[in-house]
Amino acid sequence: MSITIGDQIGDYEVTGTLGVGGMGQVYRVRHTISHRVEALKVLASGRPVTEEIVGRFLREIQLLASLHHPNITALHTAFRHEGELIMIMEFVEGLTLGAKLNASPLMLGTSLNYIQQVLAGLAYAHERKIIHRDVKPSNIMIGNNDQVKLLDFGLAIPALGPEFTRTGTILGSLHYMSPEQVLGEQIDARSDVYSVGVTLYQLVTGRLPFDGPSEYSIANGHLKSEPINPTTINSDLPVRLSEIVLKSLAKSPADRFQTAKDFLGALGTLRSGETTTLVISSHPDRMRNGHPDAEVGFGSSRPEKAVFESSMLEVIVRDLAYHLGPIAKIVVSRAAKRALTLDDLYEMVAAEIGPEERRKTFLAIRRKSSVPK
Missing domain, CATH: 3.30.200.20 (Phosphorylase Kinase; domain 1)
Structure with a gap:
C-alpha cells in the first residue's frame, strides 16, 4: 500500500x-x-x-x-x-537505543536500567510462551521519560506454534543472533537472553562481541569465538557485571541464564555504587557497509528484490556448505533477501568464501550446474 x-x-x-x-x-x-x-x-x-x-x-x-x-x-x-x-x-516519543548510543555515551546505571526494563518485558512475554527472536538496539525504544518499549514482534513466535518446532528457518539480525539461531536450530527463551547479552555487551564496552568483514566471520564468531572480557575493554566495569554479561553469551543455552527473570535477578545483585561508570562512546550497529540493522527512511527507494524457489536455494546452500560448513545456510538466506537476480545472489554468497581459488571453484560449479540464470 x-x-x-x-x-x-x-x-x-x-x-x-x-x-x-x-x-x-x-x-x-x-x-x-x-x-x-x-x-x-x-x-x-x-x-x-x-x-x-x-x-x-x-x-x-x-x-x-x-x-x-x-x-x-x-x-x-x-x-x-x-x-x-x-x-x-x-506512539512513543523518543529514540531507539541504537540512536541514543550513536548520539552520546551513556552512564552505566542508565544502560542497566534500560536492559532491566527490556528483560522485564521479555520475562512477561516468555511467561506467555512468546519468543521475540529479534532483540537489538533498533528494536528498543526509549521514551522521553526513559521508559523502555520493546518494538517489532514481527519475528516473534508462540513457543508451541508450528514454526517453533521447525528447524532450518533462519530469521533475525546476524550481530544479535544466538548460536542456535545461526544454525537454524530450535530455539526457546534462552535465545532472547543471548540477544540481550549482545546488546548489554555493546552498552558496557562500546563494541559488538562478534564482528568481522563478512557475514561468515560474524556467524562463525557466534559459533566458535569467545568474546573479549568486558573488563579488558573497560577496566572500570565491576567484575561481577562482566561475569553476568559473559554468562548471557554462553554458546550452549544450558550455560546461560535460563530465563529473562534469572538474568534480571543477577543484574539486581549489583550494588548501586558500582553503576556510575561512563560507558565508552560507540556506534553499536555499525558494520563494514553501514548499519546492519538500521531502519531505512521512507524517502529512499528500493529496487524490487527477486523471489527465489526454495529448491534453488537448497542447491546453492549445498554447494556453498562445502566451503563454509553449516553457516552456508544463513549466508544464502540473508543474501536471498537482498539479491535482485540469481547472478547477484551467487556473487554475494561467493564473496563470503575466503581464498580466491575456492571462490572461483564455487562459481565454476554454478556455471556447470543446472541451476537456471
Whole structure:
C-alpha cells in the first residue's frame, strides 16, 4: 500500500513517517475523532508480499493483542483497509537505543536500567510462551521519560506454534543472533537472553562481541569465538557485571541464564555504587557497509528484490556448505533477501568464501550446474 502524508485511512490521518522495519513501514497518525496520536504499521510497499509475510504480520497483531506490559509497545486495534492489514499501536516519543548510543555515551546505571526494563518485558512475554527472536538496539525504544518499549514482534513466535518446532528457518539480525539461531536450530527463551547479552555487551564496552568483514566471520564468531572480557575493554566495569554479561553469551543455552527473570535477578545483585561508570562512546550497529540493522527512511527507494524457489536455494546452500560448513545456510538466506537476480545472489554468497581459488571453484560449479540464470 502506498501511503503519503495527509492520506486518511479509516478514522486516521497520516501526519508523518516513522521508519521501515524488516517487513513493515510505520507512520505517525492522528485519530480524527479522539485526536490521539498513534503509530500505524502496514506491510512495506514495493517489496514482494508472500503468503508467509502476510501470515507473519497477522501473527504479530495477534501476539501483541495478548501482551499488556509497560515495557512492550501496546496494540490499540487492527483492521483491513482496501484489502490490506493495518495495525494501530501506541506512539512513543523518543529514540531507539541504537540512536541514543550513536548520539552520546551513556552512564552505566542508565544502560542497566534500560536492559532491566527490556528483560522485564521479555520475562512477561516468555511467561506467555512468546519468543521475540529479534532483540537489538533498533528494536528498543526509549521514551522521553526513559521508559523502555520493546518494538517489532514481527519475528516473534508462540513457543508451541508450528514454526517453533521447525528447524532450518533462519530469521533475525546476524550481530544479535544466538548460536542456535545461526544454525537454524530450535530455539526457546534462552535465545532472547543471548540477544540481550549482545546488546548489554555493546552498552558496557562500546563494541559488538562478534564482528568481522563478512557475514561468515560474524556467524562463525557466534559459533566458535569467545568474546573479549568486558573488563579488558573497560577496566572500570565491576567484575561481577562482566561475569553476568559473559554468562548471557554462553554458546550452549544450558550455560546461560535460563530465563529473562534469572538474568534480571543477577543484574539486581549489583550494588548501586558500582553503576556510575561512563560507558565508552560507540556506534553499536555499525558494520563494514553501514548499519546492519538500521531502519531505512521512507524517502529512499528500493529496487524490487527477486523471489527465489526454495529448491534453488537448497542447491546453492549445498554447494556453498562445502566451503563454509553449516553457516552456508544463513549466508544464502540473508543474501536471498537482498539479491535482485540469481547472478547477484551467487556473487554475494561467493564473496563470503575466503581464498580466491575456492571462490572461483564455487562459481565454476554454478556455471556447470543446472541451476537456471
